[in-house]
Amino acid sequence: MIWLTILAMTLLVFASRYLFLEPKLPLRLNPQAQKLLSYSSPAVLTSIWAPIVFLPGGEPGFSFSNPYLIAATVAALVAWKLKNVLLTAVISMTVFFLLSYIPLFV
Template sequence: MTLITILLLAVITFSSRYLFLHPGIPLRIGAKLSSFLSFSAPAVLTAIWVPIIFIKDGSLNISPDNPYLIAATVAVVVSIKTKSVYITLASSGVVFVLLRVFL
């Protein structure tokens, strides 16, 4: 039973990704829709990461003793300054670990 469920789940995740790549879908993406969709990456990815930082145990935590918030602020500044994923990960990671240890 679980096996069938897993196969059906695979159909769902694959079709959610593949559907609009299929040429047979009667959908033409014009200039307006295309411009709207050009904002999808910052929109979706921001909507994924922001709650991880600001919501702790189901409620909003905007206080200086939230290590996620401090370290994410470091990450934002470093990423804009250096544009490097590696330097951003390393610097904010160190800050995060130190805060977890000492706070």
């Protein structure tokens, strides 16, 4: 049953991607639908990172001892100022590592 579910989900994902990415198919979305779909990636990414950053351990973590919140804030500031994805990822991961694994707040 698990293999059948995995196969069905694989076919569903492939078919949905193929329909929109194959240039020879006559399927085109109108501009309103394209604009609506442009919001889906930020919405999905926000639904992934927001609980991790704001609810570590399942409860609100708005404090200076929350490495997720501090690293996310640093990442937002670096991305805003430098506009460089690679540098933003490296700097924010370094900040998170330093806050998580090196006891600065002893």
